[in-house]
Structures are given as C-alpha cells and as structure tokens.
Amino acid sequence: MKLGTLVKPVLVVGLLFAGPVVAASSAQQALSASPIDDIVKRYPDMMSEGIREGLTRRQQIPPMVADTIGFVVNNSFSAARIEQQVVNKLDEDLSDKQLEAVESWYQTPVAQKISAAEIAASDPAVWKEVQSRAPELNKQYKGSERARMFQRFDRAARATESAVDTSIAVQLGLATAMAAFSSDSENYDTLRQKIESQRGQIRGVVEQQVYNSYLYTYEKISDQEMGLYMDFLESGPGSAFSQSVTQSIQQAITDPVESIGKQMSRFLSPEE
Incomplete structure (x- = not known):
C-alpha cells in the first residue's frame, strides 16, 4: 500500500457553537458562519476517492469493482451525522463563554477571509493542483517567515x-x-x-503533505493575518474548540469503517 497515494489531508479548523441561550447563536447558525459545515460535506467523497484510488492502483482489482467499493464507502459516511457529532461534542466540551468567543472570531473579516481559503482548498478536486504546485511553493517559501510559522500553526490547528x-x-x-476478496482475511481488530x-511512518508522509497544503491554502493570507489566526487558535476558546472538533471528526470517520468489509463481503459473496 503506497501511503502517499491515499492521503488526502484536510485542514480541520473552524466550527462555531453557542448554547441554547436566546441571545447566543444556535449550533446550526454558528456552523453556517464557519468553514466546517462546508468541509465536512466533502468527507464522504474524500474517503471514497482515497479508497477508490488505492484500489485502482492494484491491478488485480477491476475498475468496476473499485468503483463499486467506492460507492459503498461513500454511502457508509454521512456528512450530516459527522456534523451532528461535532455539534454535540462542542456542546459538551465548551462553555457558553468560550463558544461566544469562537463565534466572535469567525465574524471578523480576517477570519472570514481565512475560512473562504480553507473551504476552497478542502475540495478533493484541488488536491492535484496542491501536489503540482508543491515544489514551486516549497522553493518560494524556503527560509521565510511563512515556513517558520508552520510548526506553530500545525500545533495550534492540529492539522497533521x-x-x-x-x-x-x-x-x-x-x-x-x-x-x-480473501477467504483467510484478518479480522477488523487485527487490521x-x-x-x-x-x-509514525504515516505521520512522516502526511506532515509534508500538510505543509504543502498549508502553503497553498494560505498563499493569499498575509503573515499578519496568519499571526492573528494563530493567536486565536492558541487562546483558551480557540484551543478547546480545535481539540473538540478534531476528536469528534476522528471518531465520526472511524466508526463506520468496520462495517465496510462486512458490506463488501455480502456484495461479493456468490449466491448459494
């Protein structure tokens, strides 16, 4: 399995939620003001595309079968369910005051500009452009303040x-x-x-790709604007928000995976 062909990094940063107080925004209203609802909508396609791409590189898998598996994978993930899990966890993890601080940040012009860049870059169709421009951008920003900012950004946004x-x-x-496809296949837990x-090996591959995506996504964002963004991400509310979003999305995309093999086994097993 070639790790580099399967990784589709998405910079998971941005979601708002406020408690059920009349004066505060509702979870759905806050979500609409942030980039996360748009990004989460692309997770099923991203998972399906990544798995389909990996399968088509294995010559023993016919393209039609790879497409069918991609279809099963796509339908195993629900963007609406992922979004709801994010909202529920934010409701549990953050106080009303923290949520209001997050909302205030995302209503600023700088945050809106950054959110627009993140939404555009999260489209799986853009990934080929990110890859093609990586050598150019790495050379352009080598030794720059933008390159030095990456480690701080990566820690704060939990991107990698x-x-x-x-x-x-x-x-x-x-x-x-x-x-x-295998009668003596290993069980899910072993896999x-x-x-x-x-x-560790995956992280080494992914971190470089996240860096490439970082350079591409924020190319039109100034260093000053990035500094303001990182100040927010490192703040109490921003850090709590980022951690909660990352954990809930991780759980939401991992839970359905176990059922994929079972569905495929039923589909591929010949009728008795």
Whole structure:
C-alpha cells in the first residue's frame, strides 16, 4: 500500500457553537458562519476517492469493482451525522463563554477571509493542483517567515494530527474492503492494529503533505493575518474548540469503517 497515494489531508479548523441561550447563536447558525459545515460535506467523497484510488492502483482489482467499493464507502459516511457529532461534542466540551468567543472570531473579516481559503482548498478536486504546485511553493517559501510559522500553526490547528487520523481511516477502509476478496482475511481488530502500528511512518508522509497544503491554502493570507489566526487558535476558546472538533471528526470517520468489509463481503459473496 503506497501511503502517499491515499492521503488526502484536510485542514480541520473552524466550527462555531453557542448554547441554547436566546441571545447566543444556535449550533446550526454558528456552523453556517464557519468553514466546517462546508468541509465536512466533502468527507464522504474524500474517503471514497482515497479508497477508490488505492484500489485502482492494484491491478488485480477491476475498475468496476473499485468503483463499486467506492460507492459503498461513500454511502457508509454521512456528512450530516459527522456534523451532528461535532455539534454535540462542542456542546459538551465548551462553555457558553468560550463558544461566544469562537463565534466572535469567525465574524471578523480576517477570519472570514481565512475560512473562504480553507473551504476552497478542502475540495478533493484541488488536491492535484496542491501536489503540482508543491515544489514551486516549497522553493518560494524556503527560509521565510511563512515556513517558520508552520510548526506553530500545525500545533495550534492540529492539522497533521487530524490528517493522520483521516489517512489511517482511509487505509483501514481500504484494508477491510480488500479483505472481502480473501477467504483467510484478518479480522477488523487485527487490521486496525497493523495500520495503527504504522502511525509514525504515516505521520512522516502526511506532515509534508500538510505543509504543502498549508502553503497553498494560505498563499493569499498575509503573515499578519496568519499571526492573528494563530493567536486565536492558541487562546483558551480557540484551543478547546480545535481539540473538540478534531476528536469528534476522528471518531465520526472511524466508526463506520468496520462495517465496510462486512458490506463488501455480502456484495461479493456468490449466491448459494
């Protein structure tokens, strides 16, 4: 399995929620003001595309079968369910005051400009452009303030952490789908342990891709604006928000994976 062909990093930053106080925004209103609802809508396609791409690179898998597996994967993930899990966890993890602070940030012109850039860059169709421009952007920003900002941004936004979890979920989905072709296939827990044992190796691949995506996504955002963004992400409300979003999305995209192999086994098993 070539790790680099399966990783589709998405910078998971941005979601608003306020408690059920009349004066505060509702969860859905706050979500509409942030980039997360738009980004989450793309998760099923991202998971499906990543697994389909990995399968088509294996010559023993006919393209029609790879497309069918991609269809099953896409329908195993619900953007609406992921979004609801994010909202529920934010409701549990953040206070009304923290949520109001997050909302205030996302209503600023700087935050809106950054959110628009993140939404545009989260489209899976853009990934080829991110890859093609990576050498140019790496050379352009080498030794620059933007390059030095990356480690601070990555820690604050939990970008690599989120992308590693997504990559592992994609690979586990691919492995469970492939297991349907084998009569002596390993069970889900064994597959998961094997893939988790590669987390360090996966992180090495993913971190570079996240850096490439960072340079591309924020190309038109000034260093001053990025500084304001990181100040928010490092603040109490921003940090709590980022951690809650990352954890809930990780859980939401991992939970359905176990069922993919079972669905594929039923689909591929010949009728008795």
